[in-house]
Amino acid sequence: MSGYYSDVIQFKGSHYDFGYMQGERLKESPILSRREIQWAATRKRHFNIDQTEATALFSRFIPGMLDELQGLADALEWTMEDALREFGGYYVEYEKSGCSILTGPNFMIRNYDSDPAFYEGRYIVYQPTDKGYATIGPTMQITGRTDGMNEKGLAMGYNFVNRVRSENGFICNMIGRIVLETCADVQEAIALLKEIPHRTSFNYVLTDPGGDTYIVEASPRKVVERRSAISTNHFEILTEENRYRTEDSMRRRDELEKRNEGLDAFTAYRLLNDRDQGIFASKYGASAGTIHTSAYLPAEGKAMFAIGGNQKPVIFNFSRYLQGERINVTKMKGMLDYHLPFINMD
Numbered sequence: 001m002s003g004y005y006s007d008v009i010q011f012k013g014s015h016y017d018f019g020y021m022q023g024e025r026l027k028e029s030p031i032l033s034r035r036e037i038q039w040a041a042t043r044k045r046h047f048n049i050d051q052t053e054a055t056a057l058f059s060r061f062i063p064g065m066l067d068e069l070q071g072l073a074d075a076l077e078w079t080m081e082d083a084l085r086e087f088g089g090y091y092v093e094y095e096k097s098g099c100s101i102l103t104g105p106n107f108m109i110r111n112y113d114s115d116p117a118f119y120e121g122r123y124i125v126y127q128p129t130d131k132g133y134a135t136i137g138p139t140m141q142i143t144g145r146t147d148g149m150n151e152k153g154l155a156m157g158y159n160f161v162n163r164v165r166s167e168n169g170f171i172c173n174m175i176g177r178i179v180l181e182t183c184a185d186v187q188e189a190i191a192l193l194k195e196i197p198h199r200t201s202f203n204y205v206l207t208d209p210g211g212d213t214y215i216v217e218a219s220p221r222k223v224v225e226r227r228s229a230i231s232t233n234h235f236e237i238l239t240e241e242n243r244y245r246t247e248d249s250m251r252r253r254d255e256l257e258k259r260n261e262g263l264d265a266f267t268a269y270r271l272l273n274d275r276d277q278g279i280f281a282s283k284y285g286a287s288a289g290t291i292h293t294s295a296y297l298p299a300e301g302k303a304m305f306a307i308g309g310n311q312k313p314v315i316f317n318f319s320r321y322l323q324g325e326r327i328n329v330t331k332m333k334g335m336l337d338y339h340l341p342f343i344n345m346d
Helices: 015-027 031-039 051-061 064-076 080-087 172-182 186-195 247-259 265-273 318-322
Strands: 002-013 100-104 107-114 122-128 135-140 147-150 155-162 201-207 213-218 223-227 288-297 302-307 314-317 331-336
Touching: 002 015, 002 302, 015 064, 015 122, 051 064, 051 080, 064 080, 064 172, 100 155, 100 201, 100 247, 100 265, 107 155, 107 201, 107 265, 122 318, 135 172, 135 288, 135 302, 147 172, 147 288, 155 172, 172 186, 172 201, 186 201, 186 213, 186 223, 265 288, 288 331, 302 318, 302 331, 314 318
Parallel strands: 002 122
Antiparallel strands: 002 331, 100 107, 107 288, 122 135, 135 147, 147 155, 155 201, 201 213, 213 223, 288 302, 302 314
C-alpha cells in the first residue's frame, strides 16, 4: 500500500483570475511535465483541435471557459491554441475507466475507477463572480470535473462505456464541468446533454434536491435518458454502443441492485468504499481500480470525499462555503495498493 493525496483548492473570482491562479500553481507542480511524458507518443493523434470550432462551441455552451483558458495561457506564457489543446476538453481522448454510481432520495455516491498514474489529485471549490454556478468536485484535465455538485444542488457523475466510433465533440470531464456550471436542475442538464456534441460514449448520472435521478446514455450518435438509481459501465437502452465485454459492469450493477433497499447516505457510501463489499476495485494497472469515492447530498448542500478504500470521508459543507465560510482542508490523504504516484505528487 502506498500513500496518496489530493490538493484542495478553493477560489472565488472571475474565470480569468481563476485560470491565472491555476496556471501559477501549475508552474510549481509536476502535473504538466508528467502529462507531457504520458502523452508524448500519441499527442499528435489525441490533441488535435480546430481552434475556431472549439471557440465557437465554448462561446455557445460555457463562455466563461474561454476566459479561464486565457488566464491559464497568460500565466503559463502559452498561446490560446496551446491552452485549448491541453485544457479545452474538445477532441481529446480519455483514459478508459470503470466506475460505479448509486443514488438515493437524498444522495449520490460515486466510485471513480481508473489508473492512478493519470490522476491529477486536485479537488476544486470554485465560486465564480462573473458568470455560472459555484461548483465543488475533483478535476480532470485541469478544467474538467470527474463528478461534482453545484450551488443549486445538482449533482453529476459519469461512467465510461465505449471509445470506439468516436466523433468530434467534448469529452466527459468538460461535459461534466459545463453541466455543473450552467444547469440548475436535472431537466436542464438532460436538455444540455442532448444538445452538446459528444466525443465518446458515457453514462451521465444526474440528481438534484428534488430526489429524482436520471441516467443519460450519451454517444456521438444518440442521447437518451432513463430513470434509475444505479449506473456502471454499459448502456441499457443504446446497447448497440456497448463494448464487447460487459460482464464486470453487469456484475456490479446486479450487486448494487440486490442491496439498494432503504439505504441512507452513509450506508451507501460504505457499500461502495469498503474493500470487502464487492464494488470497490483494485485493478489499477488495468485502469479499473477505485481511486476515490465521492458523495453528494444535494438537499443538505454537503459533499464527501475519500482516496482509497475503508476510509472515513472528508465532509465539506458547501452551503456554508457559499455563505462565506472558508474551508480549512488543504490536502486529503489515503492509501492505494499501487506503486505509481498521482501526477500532482513529487
